[in-house]
Amino acid sequence: MSILVGKETRLVVQGITGGEGTFHSSQMLEYGKQFGVDYLVAGVTPGKGGMMYEGNEKDRFNRPIPIFNTVAETVRDKKIKANTSIIYVPAAFAADAIMEAADAGIEVIICITEGIPVADMMKAYAFVRQKGATLIGPNCPGVITPEEAKVGIMPGFIFKKGNVGLISRSGTLTYEAVSQLTKAGLGQTTCVGIGGDPIIGTKFIDAIKMFAKDKDTEALVMIGEIGGSAEEEAAAYIKKNFKKPVVGFIAGSTAPPGRRMGHAGAIVSGGKGTAQEKFAAMKKAGIHIAENPAHIGEVMLQALGR
Numbered sequence: 001m002s003i004l005v006g007k008e009t010r011l012v013v014q015g016i017t018g019g020e021g022t023f024h025s026s027q028m029l030e031y032g033k034q035f036g037v038d039y040l041v042a043g044v045t046p047g048k049g050g051m052m053y054e055g056n057e058k059d060r061f062n063r064p065i066p067i068f069n070t071v072a073e074t075v076r077d078k079k080i081k082a083n084t085s086i087i088y089v090p091a092a093f094a095a096d097a098i099m100e101a102a103d104a105g106i107e108v109i110i111c112i113t114e115g116i117p118v119a120d121m122m123k124a125y126a127f128v129r130q131k132g133a134t135l136i137g138p139n140c141p142g143v144i145t146p147e148e149a150k151v152g153i154m155p156g157f158i159f160k161k162g163n164v165g166l167i168s169r170s171g172t173l174t175y176e177a178v179s180q181l182t183k184a185g186l187g188q189t190t191c192v193g194i195g196g197d198p199i200i201g202t203k204f205i206d207a208i209k210m211f212a213k214d215k216d217t218e219a220l221v222m223i224g225e226i227g228g229s230a231e232e233e234a235a236a237y238i239k240k241n242f243k244k245p246v247v248g249f250i251a252g253s254t255a256p257p258g259r260r261m262g263h264a265g266a267i268v269s270g271g272k273g274t275a276q277e278k279f280a281a282m283k284k285a286g287i288h289i290a291e292n293p294a295h296i297g298e299v300m301l302q303a304l305g306r
Contacts, residue, residue: 001217002145002190003165003210004108004134005084009039009149012074012082012106014089014097016043016065017053020112021088024153026059031150033062039149042074042082043067072104086142086151087111094138095120102131109201110151111137121199128201135201141171141193152193154178162187164300165211167204168223169196169230170251176293177221177249184297186304189217196225204234212242219245219304221296222287226250227273232281239285245303247296248287250275 005011011028015021021043028040042065043053049069055061068074074082085101087094087110094113101109109128116124116138128135136143142152146159158175160182168174174193181188192207194200204222211217220242224231231250238246282289288303290296 001214002148003207003214004136004143004145004190004192005039005149005151006145006190007037007148008083009151010081010083011040011149011151012042012044012068012071012080012085013040013065014044014071014085014087014101016067016088017045017048018088022055023059024088024112025065026055026061027153027156028150029062031156034156035147037148039151040065042077042080044069044071044074046070049073070104071101071106075104075106082106084108084151085110087113087138089113091115091117095124098124098135098138099127102128102133102135107133109133109135110140110142111135111201112140112142112153113137114139114197116197118199121197125199125201136192137195137197137200139197140195140200141174143190143192145190146188154191154193158182159191160187163189163216163218164221165189165214165217165219166191166221166223167207167211168193168221169225170223173223173249173251173293177223177296180294180297181221181300182297184301186297186300189214198228204230205237208234208237208242212244217244219247219300221300222246222248223293224248224250224278226275226278229273231278235278235281235285235287238287245300246287247290247300247303248279248282249290249293249296250278250282251293
C-alpha cells in the first residue's frame with residue numbers, strides 16, 4: 001500500500017508548459033516509464049487547451065501529453081479522469097491554481113511553488129479544507145511512492161520500494177534521509193515533503209495519521225526544523241497514538257535566534273521553537289533520535305531491531 005500517491009494516481013500538471021513544469025514533467029514521465037506506469041495523464045495551461053505537448057527543445061517528453069485550459073476539464077474527461085494535481089505556477093497565481101484544483105474535485109493537490117504570499121495561502125488553505133481535498137505544500141519537494149508514482153521534484157533514483165514511511169519539512173534533508181535508508185537496505189512506502197512555509201496544507205500529525213493506517217508502513221522517519229511547534233505537537237501525538245517505531249531529526253541546531261534559516265517557517269522567536277526543545281519533546285515521546293542526518297539509516301535499523 002501507500003499514502004497520497006500510487007497506482008491509482010491520475011496526475012495533471014498545472015503550469016506544464018512553463019520551464020519548471022516542462023523539466024519536471026519530463027522527469028516524472030521518465031520515472032513512470034522506468035517502472036511501466038503512466039500516472040501523468042494531462043497538463044493545464046490556460047489558452048493552450050487542445051494541443052498535444054511534447055516538451056521543449058531542451059526537455060523532451062517520451063510521449064505527447066494533452067493540454068487543457070482548466071483543471072475541471074481534466075476531471076470531467078472520461079479518458080483523463082484526473083484525481084491528483086501538481087502545481088508549477090508562479091507565486092502570484094499559485095494560490096488561485098490551488099483553489100481551482102480543489103474546486104474541480106481534485107483529491108490530492110501538491111504545490112511545489114515557493115514564495116506564495118501568506119495572505120493568499122490563508123485563503124487557499126481555508127478553501128481546500130472546505131472542499132475536502134488534501135493539500136501538500138506549498139514550497140515542498142512533493143510526494144513519491146517508489147516504483148509507483150513520483151509527483152514532485154525529488155531525484156527518483158535514490159528511492160527504493162519498502163516499508164519505511166518518511167515525513168519532512170526539508171526537501172534536501174528528505175533526499176539525504178532517503179539515501180541513508182536505501183544504503184541501509186531499507187526501502188520506503190511513501191515519502192512526503194510537507195513544506196517549510198508558515199501555512200502548509202498538511203502538517204506532521206495529518207501525515208502521521210495516514211501512515212498509521214497504512215499496513216505496509218512498519219516504521220516512520222520524521223524530519224523537522226526549527227521554528228513553530230509542529231514537531232512538539234507531533235511528538236505528543238506519537239506518544240499517545242502511534243505504535244510503530246519512529247526516528248526523528250531536527251535541522252537548525254546552530255541557528256541564531258531571530259534569524260530566518262532557509263524556509264519561511266524556520267525561525268526561532270522569543271526562545272521558542274529551538275532544535276533543543278524539539279529534540280527534547282521527541283525523546284520524551286520515545287522517538288529514536290538521529291543526532292546527524294547521516295545516521296538516520298543506522299538509527300532506523302536499531303529501532304527495528306536489525
